[in-house]
Amino acid sequence: xxxxxxNYLKLPGSxxxxxxxxKVDAFTKKNPGKELIRMGIGDVTRPLVPSVIGAMKDxxxxxxxxxxxxxxxxxxxxxxxxxxxxxxxxxxxGIDIQADEVFVSDGxxxxxxxxxxxxxxxxxxxxxxxxxxxxxxxxxxxxxxxxYDKESGHWSELIYxxxxxxxxxxxxxxxxxxxxxxxxxxxxxxxxxxxxxYLKKWVDYAISEGxxxxxxxxxxTFITQPEIPHSIFEIExxxxxxxxxxxxxxxxGFTGNRCAYTVIPHELVIDGAxxxxxxxxxxxxxxxxxxxxxxxxxxxxxxxxxQREIKEVIKYYLNNAEIIRGGLAKAGxxxxxxxxxxxxxxxxxxxMPSWDFFDRLLEEANVITTPGVGFGPxxxxxxxxxxxxxxxxxxxxxxxxxxxx
Amino acid sequence: xxxxxxNYLKLPGSxxxxxxxxKVDAFTKKNPGKELIRMGIGDVTRPLVPSVIGAMKDxxxxxxxxxxxxxxxxxxxxxxxxxxxxxxxxxxxGIDIQADEVFVSDGxxxxxxxxxxxxxxxxxxxxxxxxxxxxxxxxxxxxxxxxYDKESGHWSELIYxxxxxxxxxxxxxxxxxxxxxxxxxxxxxxxxxxxxxYLKKWVDYAISEGxxxxxxxxxxTFITQPEIPHSIFEIExxxxxxxxxxxxxxxxGFTGNRCAYTVIPHELVIDGAxxxxxxxxxxxxxxxxxxxxxxxxxxxxxxxxxQREIKEVIKYYLNNAEIIRGGLAKAGxxxxxxxxxxxxxxxxxxxMPSWDFFDRLLEEANVITTPGVGFGPxxxxxxxxxxxxxxxxxxxxxxxxxxxx
Numbered sequence: 001x002x003x004x005x006x007n008y009l010k011l012p013g014s015x016x017x018x019x020x021x022x023k024v025d026a027f028t029k030k031n032p033g034k035e036l037i038r039m040g041i042g043d044v045t046r047p048l049v050p051s052v053i054g055a056m057k058d059x060x061x062x063x064x065x066x067x068x069x070x071x072x073x074x075x076x077x078x079x080x081x082x083x084x085x086x087x088x089x090x091x092x093x094g095i096d097i098q099a100d101e102v103f104v105s106d107g108x109x110x111x112x113x114x115x116x117x118x119x120x121x122x123x124x125x126x127x128x129x130x131x132x133x134x135x136x137x138x139x140x141x142x143x144x145x146x147x148y149d150k151e152s153g154h155w156s157e158l159i160y161x162x163x164x165x166x167x168x169x170x171x172x173x174x175x176x177x178x179x180x181x182x183x184x185x186x187x188x189x190x191x192x193x194x195x196x197x198y199l200k201k202w203v204d205y206a207i208s209e210g211x212x213x214x215x216x217x218x219x220x221t222f223i224t225q226p227e228i229p230h231s232i233f234e235i236e237x238x239x240x241x242x243x244x245x246x247x248x249x250x251x252x253g254f255t256g257n258r259c260a261y262t263v264i265p266h267e268l269v270i271d272g273a274x275x276x277x278x279x280x281x282x283x284x285x286x287x288x289x290x291x292x293x294x295x296x297x298x299x300x301x302x303x304x305x306x307q308r309e310i311k312e313v314i315k316y317y318l319n320n321a322e323i324i325r326g327g328l329a330k331a332g333x334x335x336x337x338x339x340x341x342x343x344x345x346x347x348x349x350x351x352m353p354s355w356d357f358f359d360r361l362l363e364e365a366n367v368i369t370t371p372g373v374g375f376g377p378x379x380x381x382x383x384x385x386x387x388x389x390x391x392x393x394x395x396x397x398x399x400x401x402x403x404x405x
Numbered sequence: 406x407x408x409x410x411x412n413y414l415k416l417p418g419s420x421x422x423x424x425x426x427x428k429v430d431a432f433t434k435k436n437p438g439k440e441l442i443r444m445g446i447g448d449v450t451r452p453l454v455p456s457v458i459g460a461m462k463d464x465x466x467x468x469x470x471x472x473x474x475x476x477x478x479x480x481x482x483x484x485x486x487x488x489x490x491x492x493x494x495x496x497x498x499g500i501d502i503q504a505d506e507v508f509v510s511d512g513x514x515x516x517x518x519x520x521x522x523x524x525x526x527x528x529x530x531x532x533x534x535x536x537x538x539x540x541x542x543x544x545x546x547x548x549x550x551x552x553y554d555k556e557s558g559h560w561s562e563l564i565y566x567x568x569x570x571x572x573x574x575x576x577x578x579x580x581x582x583x584x585x586x587x588x589x590x591x592x593x594x595x596x597x598x599x600x601x602x603y604l605k606k607w608v609d610y611a612i613s614e615g616x617x618x619x620x621x622x623x624x625x626t627f628i629t630q631p632e633i634p635h636s637i638f639e640i641e642x643x644x645x646x647x648x649x650x651x652x653x654x655x656x657x658g659f660t661g662n663r664c665a666y667t668v669i670p671h672e673l674v675i676d677g678a679x680x681x682x683x684x685x686x687x688x689x690x691x692x693x694x695x696x697x698x699x700x701x702x703x704x705x706x707x708x709x710x711x712q713r714e715i716k717e718v719i720k721y722y723l724n725n726a727e728i729i730r731g732g733l734a735k736a737g738x739x740x741x742x743x744x745x746x747x748x749x750x751x752x753x754x755x756x757m758p759s760w761d762f763f764d765r766l767l768e769e770a771n772v773i774t775t776p777g778v779g780f781g782p783x784x785x786x787x788x789x790x791x792x793x794x795x796x797x798x799x800x801x802x803x804x805x806x807x808x809x810x
Contacts, residue, residue, distance in 0.1 A: 001615030002584040003525035004675050008683050014690075043476040053469035056698070060465060063661065064458035070661040071448040106511055106663075106693070113691035117546065120408035137690045141522065179407040210406030256468065256475040256697045258511075270409050278413050285419075285542045286518035288511070292661045293461070294696055 016374035049309035055300035077104025126159035126178035130375030184216035191337015206241035239265035321387035327398030365400040421779035454714035460705035482509025531564035531583035535780030589621035596742015611646035644670035726792035732803030770805040
């Protein structure tokens with residue numbers, strides 16, 4: 001008889017957003033008149049910018065003509081896009097990355113989820129706690145996580161690195177060996193960024209331990225402080241030990257458009273095998289490229305007009321973040337993040353459990369947030385706000401919260 | 406030290422299309438004046454039809470407005486598309502499939518490549534020979550294929566089912582046990598289709614053995630003969646033992662647009678676990694949906710205008726297939742396929758090796774094809790022609806071949 005991957009059965013339900021939805025539905029039924037403000041899910045709300053829309057319209061037109069039609073493209077992405085990525089996101093910033101080190105894909109979720117395929121099942125994996133659940137769940141699926149302990153909310157074989165107010169949400173380098181280390185900076189969910197010194201410690205650790213850093217920089221475009229690196233490859237030695245994941249989702253509002261990229265330097269070699277070649281093999285075997293139209297849209301982001309337009313949008317969201325930070329502080333909450341990221345991570349009042357505070361914000365302020373504990377046990381006592389909403393509604397939400405606290 | 410997935414190192418190079426390209430490049434350099442006609446790669450050449458272009462343009466416009474912007478969509482696809490798929494591709498044909506049994510994705514390549522994730526590594530896998538290489542390579546990557554033998558061109562742990570002229574390219578049901586069986590009908594590369602009786606044997610086998618049939622019907626739209634089923638789910642019992650992969654790539658020219666879907670009936674249960682739920686978990690964890698714009702384009706295929714337009718295109722390609730079939734027969738070759746599929750599978754003259762005949766067609770007729778042996782050892786002595794080209798060029802290619810043979 002066919003046998004399923006038993007690891008899937010070990011996964012706890014992915015209840016976070018479905019529990020939130022149930023609570024919101026129940027509240028709406030009881031209070032049909034109340035206008036809810038959503039600051040929960042990390043999804044953008046501003047439309048795609050005109051230069052992207054224009055480029056995609058042109059590309060759609062092309063696809064309807066004999067001369068402009070594009071069938072299968074290169075799985076790794078069209079040269080026009082890879083070259084723009086390399087030039088603008090790396091070389092202009094003094095980082096020497098080659099076009100064939102860039103793999104265009106349909107999302108950082110897919111890439112951070114699939115990267116494990118090219119590694120053996122018996123690698124020791126380290127993740128932050130709280131954490132973007134995809135890193136954990138995909139390792140559990142491939143048998144690297146061991147068994148799940150409901151009590152602790154942890155998997156037996158993962159190394160959890162606690163991110164707390166005490167360590168500034170930058171967990172110390174572990175005192176044991178880890179093979180694969182997932183880092184996300186600026187961080188989801190805490191909204192905190194890592195500076196060069198901190199990342200240098202990781203690179204040194206990875207080189208000395210022979211580990212690979214899987215660096216998710218999906219939020220780099222929100223960085224406002226000059227001391228915060230945008231890429232792990234700004235750190236000396238990183239090309240020998242790191243993979244970087246980037247996305248157009250938050251940079252250019254592509255969450256519904258699906259385009260991202262992963263950078264794997266040729267220098268990253270494990271036991272004689274180039275990780276770039278392994279990923280190239282996976283990417284060309286299990287993936288068939290991002291739609292031509294979408295890649296044209298992504299390319300437009302790098303134009304002069306595109307840059308001006310997306311920077312306006314990012315400014316808009318960062319302004320929301322400032323409103324949330326300031327407002328919550330005024331309400332007496334201790335807040336983190338939101339300076340180099342679209343997320344604000346707030347301590348609940350009086351160490352209230354995350355879910356209780358979530359309920360209170362929903363019922364009394366009619367604001368939807370995400371309970372910190374949903375991202376891992378160390379998120380208990382925190383709540384996440386996102387800055388992706390409408391500015392007026394964000395202001396109103398903050399005013400409502402100030403009123404009830 | 407981090408450890409790579411050693412299975413990747415066992416993979417032989419994917420030389421087929423790169424060797425073809427090298428040969429073509431060398432020929433072009435030596436013969437700069439010669440006009441080559443491409444009948445090699447299975448990629449469409451006709452532009453997207455007007456109804457799809459119109460729908461995508463509208464969707465692009467929407468994405469530039471506050472009211473019409475779409476961020477993250479449901480990973481499994483928007484209801485508007487899943488409902489259309491269910492209604493048009495199944496219910497209208499008397500097959501009862503539910504919308505939540507349909508998973509919209511970015512390609513049948515991705516889905517047939519990734520489906521292995523939800524199965525244990527120790528399943529026994531059966532594939533046809535010749536075969537679409539993705540089935541084999543992805544099983545090799547996940548450790549189900551054993552080791553590769555250069556001599557035979559086979560992997561030690563796979564069950565190969567020889568498709569030959571003697572068995573009408575419908576391999577007999579194996580006399581041993583297989584857990585996962587990859588079937589592709591109408592077939593790539595042979596272009597041959599399977600009738601109900603044949604598929605019924607597979608379903609009976611799968612049910613009695615507790616196997617799962619992974620049924621790739623990416624070419625179903627080319628079926629012209631009424632006795633050929635379009636879906637495995639036309640066969641009684643199939644919902645208990647089969648997964649079906651479909652694609653808009655060949656149906657509607659979406660190779661550069663990326664949209665497909667996989668159907669997993671709730672009735673497909675292995676050892677108490679619903680395969681639909683396992684795939685849902687994978688799909689929502691490692692994938693973030695198909696672009697909204699692309700899904701709108703796919704939905705337009707089901708409109709009255711869309712249906713009329715895509716049928717015209719399919720007719721155009723099938724007419725090419727007829728030209729190729731007739732012409733090659735006139736040239737004295739024995740031909741298969743091309744009636745219910747866009748592929749023509751021709752026996753080489755005098756049992757000439759595939760690559761020799763490829764060279765001859767390139768050098769003497771200036772026509773690019775694909776050597777059958779590139780799809781597996783049982784493809785030796787065959788050559789594949791695709792019907793996706795321009796009609797006039799297809800005619801000319803056939804005339805050139807007739808002249809040289």
